[in-house]
Amino acid sequence: DSGVTQTPKHLITATGQRVTLRCSPRSGDLSVYWYQQSLDQGLQFLIQYYNGEERAKGNILERFSAQQFPDLHSELNLSSLELGDSALYFCASSWEGLNEQFFGPGTRLTVL
Amino acid sequence: AQTVTQSQPEMSVQEAETVTLSCTYDTSESNYYLFWYKQPPSRQMILVIRQEAYKQQNATENRFSVNFQKAAKSFSLKISDSQLGDTAMYFCAFMKEGYQKVTFGTGTKLQVIP
Numbered sequence: 001d002s003g004v005t006q007t008p009k010h011l012i013t014a015t016g017q018r019v020t021l022r023c024s025p026r027s028g029d030l031s032v033y034w035y036q037q038s039l040d041q042g043l044q045f046l047i048q049y050y051n052g053e054e055r056a057k058g059n060i061l062e063r064f065s066a067q068q069f070p071d072l073h074s075e076l077n078l079s080s081l082e083l084g085d086s087a088l089y090f091c092a093s094s095w096e097g098l099n100e101q102f103f104g105p106g107t108r109l110t111v112l
Numbered sequence: 113a114q115t116v117t118q119s120q121p122e123m124s125v126q127e128a129e130t131v132t133l134s135c136t137y138d139t140s141e142s143n144y145y146l147f148w149y150k151q152p153p154s155r156q157m158i159l160v161i162r163q164e165a166y167k168q169q170n171a172t173e174n175r176f177s178v179n180f181q182k183a184a185k186s187f188s189l190k191i192s193d194s195q196l197g198d199t200a201m202y203f204c205a206f207m208k209e210g211y212q213k214v215t216f217g218t219g220t221k222l223q224v225i226p
Contacts, residue, residue: 002156033213042203042216043157056213088155092214099145099164099207101214103157 003027004104006091012110018079021107025072025093031055032074033101034066037088049074081111114139114206118217125194126225132179133189133220135204141165143209146180146187151219152200160202163187191222199224 003026013019025032030051035043045058049068060066063081068074078085088108092101115138125131137146148160163171163180170178175195179188191198204217 042218043214045213045215048213058213090157092157099209100147100159100162102159106155106157108155 002102002104004091004093004102006089006104006107008107009105010108010110012112013081014112015081015083017081017111018077019081019109021076021078021089021091021109023074023076023091023093023104025074025091026102029093029095029102030072031094031096032068032072033092033094034060034074034076035090035092037090037106038084039087043090046076078109083111085109086111114141114208114215116204116206116215116217118204118220120220121218122221122223124223124225125191127194127196129194130190130192131194131222133191133202133204133222135187135189135217137185137187137204137206139185139206139208141208145207145209146178147205147207147214148176148178148187148189149203149205149216150198150200151203152197157203161189194224196224196226198222 005024033048034046037043046060048056066076088106090106091104094101144165146163150158161173175192201219206215
C-alpha cells in the first residue's frame with residue numbers, strides 16, 4: 001500500500017458526460033501528479049500540482065482540468081467524454097527532494 | 113524532450129532463470145534519475161529500483177539489479193532467480209532532476225513460466 005488513495009476504483013459513463021476523479025496523497029506529500037494509461041500503453045503525464053498551484057503540464061486535453069485543494073487532495077475533471085478517453089488514470093504523490101513518486105491504485109474509466 | 117525506449121514488447125523466462133530487460137533513453141541533461149516500475153495484473157504501479165545518474169555504481173535490490181551505462185544512455189534491468197510473482201509489465205522511466213514529471217517507456221510484458 002503506497003498511502004495514495006484514489007476514488008472511485010471503477011467508473012462507467014457515456015460519451016458526452018463529465019466525471020471527477022479524486023486523489024488523496026500520502027501524508028506530508030505536497031505534490032500530486034496525474035497520469036493516463038490507455039490500453040496496453042505506457043503512462044502519459046497529464047499535470048502536476050504542488051501545494052495548490054499548477055507546476056507542470058503535459059499532454060492534457062483542454063476538456064480535462066485539475067485542481068489541488070487546501071487539504072492537498074486533488075481532483076481531475078474530464079468533460080465531454082469520448083470513447084478514446086477510456087483508460088486507467090493514476091495519481092501519484094511525492095515531496096520535494098525525494099525524487100520518487102508513489103502511485104495510487106488507479107481509477108479505471110470506461111466510456112460507452 | 114526526453115524519450116524512453118523499450119524495444120522488447122514481450123519476453124518470457126523459465127522460473128529460477130535470469131532475464132534482462134532493455135531500456136534506452138535520450139536526454140541532454142546531466143543530472144537525472146532512472147526507474148524501473150512493475151505493473152502486475154492488479155495494475156498497481158510498484159517501484160522496483162531507481163538509479164541516480166551521478167552514481168557510477170549500479171543499483172541493486174535483492175534479486176533485481178541494473179546495468180547503467182550513462183555514455184550509451186542504456187539502463188537495463190536484470191532479474192535473477194525469476195519467480196512466478198515477477199510476471200508483470202515492466203516500465204522503464206526517466207525523471208530530470210528538479211522537475212518531477214516522469215517519462216515512461218512503452219513497457220515490456222514479462223511472463224515467468226513454471
